[in-house]
Amino acid sequence: MLLKPGDRAQRQWSLQSFILKALCRRGKMAHAKISMYLPPNINPTQASIAYGCxxxxKLNKELNSDDLLTRQKALIALCDLMHDPEYVYEAINIGCLESLKTLLKDVDDLVRIKxxxxxxxxxxxxxxxxxFLEKDVIAALSLLLNDPHTVCRENLHQTYKHLAQLPAGAQGIVINGLIPSxxxxLEREEENIQELILDxxxxxxQEDATEALHSRAVPCLKEKLLSANHNIRSKAxxxxxAISVPLEGKNQVWQYDVIPILVDLLKDPEKEVQANAAGALMFATVTTEGKYAALDAEAITPLLELLHLSSASKVRLNATKALTMLAEAPEGRRYLQAHVATFRVLEKDMKEAIQRAARIAIKVIEWKP
Structure with missing residues (x-):
């Protein structure tokens, strides 16, 4: 049966009245008063972001504002946008890096931190x-190395850590003369920042160790090898x-008695510490003085144990190479001749690099003058 227009309107009004009364009874619509509070997804500390392009x-203009609150809000909003690489590309093109470089000198703590x-x-x-490399941000950041706020310094070292992953970035840090600083x-910062500096x-x-060697880096790293923090030991x-690649670095590692500490770290419970200690020994024992310092510290026994016991490929590879260096000394060669079978097993390892290292070790050990 078709309803007349008046009946249809009457029924619709009755239905709406029923729903409103039901909501009122449940307490969900006690009154029609508009709330004075902002919706929960609006951040009053963040600048409003303009639409699209x-x-x-707009944010870059606000970064250069004379009003402190405007700068702060713009920085908070910018930090959210910079997680998107497309925004990063655009921000660099419109000059946001230059604005941020200027804000690094701001007297307000929050502005510098953000x-x-x-x-x-x-x-x-x-x-x-x-x-960063095109806009010379590295030098501008270095002004905050002694900033009183830990968060600010931590952000700075996080930036340098990521920048150093790029060879040109690592060169930029070296060229700007920041290695001595x-x-x-490294000797004065908190532990979490020490890890970032080591990274x-x-x-x-690896690019250039000259300034580090002239800045007493080896004695500082020797101290870090004794840290209770296994991350610091590993990274040191x-x-x-890296510092042992040049000859001067090898000589300093021997002169400052770092080799016995590296030998002790071969027994460290952390695999990454073992691997890096064996790697450092591999470079330090290239020189004759380094070889005999390692032999005096009885490095062969823990290195052989790593070949037998370690499941980490990096540990076995570095230990094999370190033993090859020690086999170049007559005393080391004589000792290792009884352990050639161990290297024969490594020739069948799943990793090609370990197979190759084992073949070279056998050749050195079995060499006869």
Missing amino acids: RALP ATEALYITATHSVGRIG LVWK TLAPCL ARVLI
Whole structure:
């Protein structure tokens, strides 16, 4: 049966009245008063972001505002946007890096902290790291190495760590003369920042270890090898690998009695510490003095144990190479001749690099003058 227009309207009104009364009884619509509170998804500390392509230009303008609150809100909003690599690319093109460099000198603590955070997030993207080199951000950041706020310094070292993963970035840190400062800070910073500094130093010293060797880096790293923090021990040994590549580095590792400590670390419960300690020994024992220092510290026995017991390929590879260096000394060769069978087993290892290292070790051990 068809309803007349008046009947249809009457029925619709009755249904709405029923729903409203039901909601009122449940307490969900006690009154029609509008709340004075903001919706829960609005952040009052963050600047409003313009729509589409106007978002970053608007924020960049606010970054240069004379009003402190405007700068702070713009930085908080920018930190959120920089997680997207597309925004990073656009931000670099419109001059946000220059604005952030200026804000690093701001007298307000929050502005400096958020500026370094924005740069740190930018440095996690490859396009951001390239932009850093083009806009000379490395030197500008170095002004905050002694900032009173730990968070600010941590953001700075996070930035350098990511930047150093790029060979040109590591070279940039070296060229800007920051290695002595980083070594100096390594002895004075908090543990979490020490780890970041070590992560930065390792690739930088692979590029050039000269300034580190002139800054007493080896005695500092020797101290870090004795740290109770296994991450610091591991990363310090990794930096020693890099610093031991040049001859002067090998000589300093021997002169400062670092080799006995590296031998002790071969028995460390952490596999990464074992691997890096064996790697550092591999380079340090290239020289005759290094070989005999390791033999005097009885390095062969723990190195052989690593070949038998370790399940980590990196540990076995570095230990094999270190033993090859020790086999070049007559005393080491004589001792290892009874253990050739161990290296024969390694020739069948799943890793081709270990197979090759084992063949070279056997050739050295079985060599006769």
